[in-house]
Amino acid sequence: MIETKVIATLSLAGYTPTVKPKTIGQPGFLASTLLAASLALPAIAQSNKPNVIEFDVPGAGTVSSPACANALGCGTVAFANNDLGVIVGFYTDANVVAHGFLRAPDGNIISFDVPGAGLGVGLDQGTFAYCINDLGAIAGAFEDSSSVYHGFLRAPDGSFTTFDAPGAGTGANQGTWAWSLNLHGTTAGTYIDGNNVTHGFVRSRDNEIAQFDPPDSVLTYPCEETCLGPDGTVIGFYNVANGTSYGFVRTPDGKIAKINAPGAATGYGTIAASISQDGTIGGYFGDANLEAHGFVRAPDGRFTEFEAPGATGIGTAAFSINVSGAVTGEFFDANNVMHGFFRSADGAFATFNAPDAGTGAFQGTRPSTNNAEGTVAGWYVDENSLNHGFIWRP
Numbered sequence: 001m002i003e004t005k006v007i008a009t010l011s012l013a014g015y016t017p018t019v020k021p022k023t024i025g026q027p028g029f030l031a032s033t034l035l036a037a038s039l040a041l042p043a044i045a046q047s048n049k050p051n052v053i054e055f056d057v058p059g060a061g062t063v064s065s066p067a068c069a070n071a072l073g074c075g076t077v078a079f080a081n082n083d084l085g086v087i088v089g090f091y092t093d094a095n096v097v098a099h100g101f102l103r104a105p106d107g108n109i110i111s112f113d114v115p116g117a118g119l120g121v122g123l124d125q126g127t128f129a130y131c132i133n134d135l136g137a138i139a140g141a142f143e144d145s146s147s148v149y150h151g152f153l154r155a156p157d158g159s160f161t162t163f164d165a166p167g168a169g170t171g172a173n174q175g176t177w178a179w180s181l182n183l184h185g186t187t188a189g190t191y192i193d194g195n196n197v198t199h200g201f202v203r204s205r206d207n208e209i210a211q212f213d214p215p216d217s218v219l220t221y222p223c224e225e226t227c228l229g230p231d232g233t234v235i236g237f238y239n240v241a242n243g244t245s246y247g248f249v250r251t252p253d254g255k256i257a258k259i260n261a262p263g264a265a266t267g268y269g270t271i272a273a274s275i276s277q278d279g280t281i282g283g284y285f286g287d288a289n290l291e292a293h294g295f296v297r298a299p300d301g302r303f304t305e306f307e308a309p310g311a312t313g314i315g316t317a318a319f320s321i322n323v324s325g326a327v328t329g330e331f332f333d334a335n336n337v338m339h340g341f342f343r344s345a346d347g348a349f350a351t352f353n354a355p356d357a358g359t360g361a362f363q364g365t366r367p368s369t370n371n372a373e374g375t376v377a378g379w380y381v382d383e384n385s386l387n388h389g390f391i392w393r394p
Contacts, residue, residue: 027286052353052354053393054355054380054390057091059094061075061093064384065096068096073381075152075379077089077091077387078390078391080225081369081376085375086104086105088130088132090140092126093179097118098128098131099112099290100114103389110123116144117142117198119145127140128140129154131181132381133182137155137181141151141189148172149174151177153185153187163209165211168191171194173192175191176201176345180222182351185207187202190222198221198252201245204242214256218239223272225274225368226274227275231252233250235275237270249281261283263293264287265288271283271317273318274318274320274328275322278299278323292315296318306318308331308341309341310333311333314336315331317331319367324374326342326344327342328340328343330367338364340366340367342393356380357380357382365380
């Protein structure tokens with residue numbers, strides 16, 4: 001369940017209930033069937049290579065195996081960074097077992113497994129770290145030996161707390177995922193019930209869990225990494241019966257408001273993908289021409305739409321907004337290659353590529369989050385379709 005993977009189709013919904021959650025995750029975009037248009041790509045101004053640091057977790061697999069091709073892929077995936085420059089994510093080893101990792105600002109890396117995580121060879125199970133707060137607490141999910149998912153919190157001292165949302169299913173590929181974590185220890189995420197329906201939840205540090213679905217939702221998805229405000233406000237998206245996606249904002253008192261970007265088309269819709277400390281939201285929407293566009297939504301509800309320079313066909317998706325209102329995300333060129341972008345609060349753009357990123361379709365550079373300093377963490381897909389972590393500094 002990760003905003004989209006190899007998108008020969010963009011998943012506006014980012015997830016289909018019948019698909020194993022972690023199969024939706026690499027590049028990241030719009031719903032079900034957005035096809036890429038083949039348009040000419042103008043010249044793209046790129047940042048100097050020294051601004052990008054590439055890395056792999058020691059022990060990460062060096063071959064893109066079919067056994068993990070249906071997950072995010074093999075290798076190292078950097079999912080989130082905090083304001084201190086610490087990065088978390090997960091990697092698959094040579095046996096296609098997933099492990100969480102924490103990378104310190106000096107480059108030292110700690111690998112970890114949640115107690116109870118499945119470690120079977122070739123089963124694509126294990127530990128998936130998705131977010132980190134500025135105190136060093138980490139949240140994520142682990143898949144046990146029966147292929148059931150459970151949420152976890154890892155304290156700065158390395159101790160673990162695991163939990164399940166009430167109503168979470170206990171069948172294969174059902175369970176609980178913790179996606180976002182704030183400074184107060186509140187966690188937001190999703191759970192899949194016994195009927196394979198996806199719902200949202202918010203969990204307090206005292207393990208009080210509130211489940212929710214917006215009205216008319218057939219799939220509710222609090223989004224990943226940076227979708228929980230300091231006061232407990234949660235954002236994300238939900239699908240209605242006709243397949244259209246709408247963003248939502250859920251305040252701590254349980255009230256839910258719908259977000260629908262101007263220009264979003266029926267059958268595609270709006271994804272709320274990140275919230276800043278002042279309530280500004282970054283995200284993207286799909287139009288009637290099957291193209292994605294980034295947006296920033298101010299706390300008063302005003303939308304600003306934007307395109308990354310050089311975006312064609314599939315378009316532009318914004319994934320993370322920081323405290324200053326700067327946004328990062330990805331865009332696609334005419335050959336469906338991924339590129340990173342950084343948009344400052346005043347609308348100025350920088351685009352960038354990891355030096356060793358592949359140049360084939362659905363290869364390239366995939367940003368994930370940007371911290372207060374503007375540093376971007378993410379992953380790139382090389383010419384052999386293997387994942388590697390990267391850091392980009394403005």
